[in-house]
Amino acid sequence: MKQNRFVITVISIILGLIVGAIVLSIAGYNPRVAYGVMLRGVFSNPKYISWTIIRSTPLILTGISVAFAFKTGLFNIGAEGQFIIGSLVATLVGYFFHLPPIIHPIVAILAGCFAGAIWGGIAGLLKSKFGINEVITTIMLNWTALYFSNFVVFWEPFKRLNRDASERILDTASIQILGQWKTSEAGKAFLKSNSFLRDLLNPPVNFGFIIAILVAILIWHILKNTTLGYQLRAVGYNRDAAEYGGININRNIILSMAIAGAISGLAGATQVLGVSKETAILATMEGYGFDGIAVSLIAASNPLGCIPAALLFGGLKYGGSKLQPTIGAPIEVINITIGVIILFVAMPKLIELIISMKGRKRGVKIEDSK
16 A cells, blocks of 8 residues: 555656646746756755755645644644744744753744644644634634734834844854854855855755654654554544544544644744744745645655655755746746646546556557467
């Protein structure tokens, strides 16, 4: 079953790239040239690799958040709002709290996780107590989070002067790798003589990617090897059977959404502490949570699978951003490609039909040759 799922995912990616090539051809661009630009835009420079990883990191975490809820029978569309709340609270802690360098980012990350857990737990509570579908509540909570974040950023002690953004976090709260060293005289002198490291560390490289990998392993372990994971999966597979077996359904629904919210809150916290260092006033959603849904689908709701799925997603997005300035091709082609990949991943029966048809044709050929 897992092998079939992997084959379906690979075929879906190939079909998505083929459709993207067809769209490029219709638009008058050479697909080989365009895909070559994308590959060079990701792998031709250490700086591009760093940026791809940075762009992919929040998608790993929001993908795990959605995947975790999927595994427990819930649809967490609220990863976007949980991401926003996590980033806002992490920024507040990162700016207003004065703590030692190692302690400060840990407290800010935990605060972001806790805020995301509360935001996700609200949807779980409403579902368990009143039967309100989590899809509806999480969508509403997304917009509530966005406007609440803007409201807090406009708070006078928190808003930066003449900027549509909050004050920047203190240096002690940053999780950037060698952040202060890179701006020191010794760091500048060393990087000047080492072009590879200079390009690799020039972007805001941070510990977020390492944290995301550890979280993926942890969530996979919880779901696969713990009593808690067994109970959550049992509720997802069959609630009536789980209740008959003595599992507290309402408690597990709330817990599942709270854990999913905490993971998305962690994504927001690492993004602020490692990359942006501020919370901006948002006119619309940034899309990290919604892209996490796509990552989860590509990964077949496997926490570990979210790592390569997010890197693929981030690579397509970042490499695709080089198309327009390089050859003039519209970046929307990448969104079409990603959309087609998700479409085919969501239709495994169609892929299985295509595979079976090819198998039948091979069988006919063999019989004819006999």
